[in-house]
Amino acid sequence: MDMTTIKCIGILTSGGDAPGMNAAVRAVTRCAIYNDIEVKGIYRGYKGLITGEIEQFKTQNVSNIIQRGGTILKTARCQEFRTPEGRKQAYDKLKEEGIDALVVIGGDGTLTGARIFAQEFNYPIVGLPGTIDNDLFGTDVTIGYDTALNTIMECVDKIRDTATSHDRLFFIEVMGRDAGFLALNGAVAAGAEAAIIPEIAMEKDQLAETIESGFRKSKNSSIVLVAESEVTGGAMGVAERVKREYPSFDVRVTILGHLQRGGSPTAQDRILASRMGIAAIDALLDDQRNVMIGIQNDQIVYVPFSKAIKNDKPINRDLLDAVRILSL
Numbered sequence: 643m644d645m646t647t648i649k650c651i652g653i654l655t656s657g658g659d660a661p662g663m664n665a666a667v668r669a670v671t672r673c674a675i676y677n678d679i680e681v682k683g684i685y686r687g688y689k690g691l692i693t694g695e696i697e698q699f700k701t702q703n704v705s706n707i708i709q710r711g712g713t714i715l716k717t718a719r720c721q722e723f724r725t726p727e728g729r730k731q732a733y734d735k736l737k738e739e740g741i742d743a744l745v746v747i748g749g750d751g752t753l754t755g756a757r758i759f760a761q762e763f764n765y766p767i768v769g770l771p772g773t774i775d776n777d778l779f780g781t782d783v784t785i786g787y788d789t790a791l792n793t794i795m796e797c798v799d800k801i802r803d804t805a806t807s808h809d810r811l812f813f814i815e816v817m818g819r820d821a822g823f824l825a826l827n828g829a830v831a832a833g834a835e836a837a838i839i840p841e842i843a844m845e846k847d848q849l850a851e852t853i854e855s856g857f858r859k860s861k862n863s864s865i866v867l868v869a870e871s872e873v874t875g876g877a878m879g880v881a882e883r884v885k886r887e888y889p890s891f892d893v894r895v896t897i898l899g900h901l902q903r904g905g906s907p908t909a910q911d912r913i914l915a916s917r918m919g920i921a922a923i924d925a926l927l928d929d930q931r932n933v934m935i936g937i938q939n940d941q942i943v944y945v946p947f948s949k950a951i952k953n954d955k956p957i958n959r960d961l962l963d964a965v966r967i968l969s970l
Contacts, residue, residue, distance in 0.1 A: 653746075822869045
């Protein structure tokens with residue numbers, strides 16, 4: 643497909659919602675219109691693409707949404723899109739609607755689906771990293787991560803008041819699937835005593851190390867952030883173990899859950915989403931395809947889908963030291 647033939651783009655959000663997705667939808671829509679490209683909003687992710695929940699977007703469709711969390715385009719998990727038949731239906735619908743290229747906003751699963759679809763039908767797709775987990779390779783941060791981190795910090799600050807009043811050990815579970823970014827950075831920001839994360843859990847027994855280093859000697863309350871993951875066992879798993887092995891502790895568990903996903907995006911997430919949204923249209927105009935827009939050292943970069951999905955993003959080991967040093 644020649645770049646001059648992109649006259650209409652479709653935009654969708656898929657997978658878990660993240661604050662800043664609306665800011666991205668707004669930026670993509672307005673940048674496309676600015677470049678005389680028609681825009682169609684696709685509701686409920688890949689599902690809406692198959693069922694045809696598609697609407698023409700004008701600039702007023704995205705008015706007054708930059709400050710809203712979630713996604714006005716809605717999102718859904720879509721089993722059909724995992725099948726060749728489902729993807730063929732989606733392709734036929736795109737042709738029928740006259741959509742020449744897609745911008746998809748989402749996480750790992752979203753980009754995996756986009757990559758398969760783009761290959762099967764030789765179709766131009768650009769992805770934006772929208773996930774609070776920050777687990778996509780090739781970008782320093784993802785849309786929604788900063789907001790979620792701030793939410794976690796506020797929650798932990800509040801829990802600390804109770805922990806201190808009662809001499810309790812609190813395990814607070816944060817999201818991140820198999821990535822410890824929220825737990826580790828949240829621990830530094832909120833002054834937690836430790837972070838139990840999947841990247842390290844394989845290497846050593848983080849719980850024993852934390853408790854046996856005598857981290858209660860100088861403190862009356864302690865807070866440990868735990869990344870939700872099969873590897874860490876989550877906050878419940880860790881708490882059960884403490885009750886068994888260190889029965890002297892008064893243990894409490896808080897699972898922040900979907901609290902972390904919501905809320906009005908921070909300035910950082912709004913700016914990131916806006917820059918990435920514009921970059922997505924620029925990429926399509928530049929005849930780029932099957933790339934995710936990333937940001938590295940505050941510069942926009944194009945990351946091939948295969949790289950963004952397959953490679954594990956490394957955590958910053960200095961932060962682990964920081965948590966340990968600062969929890970004295």
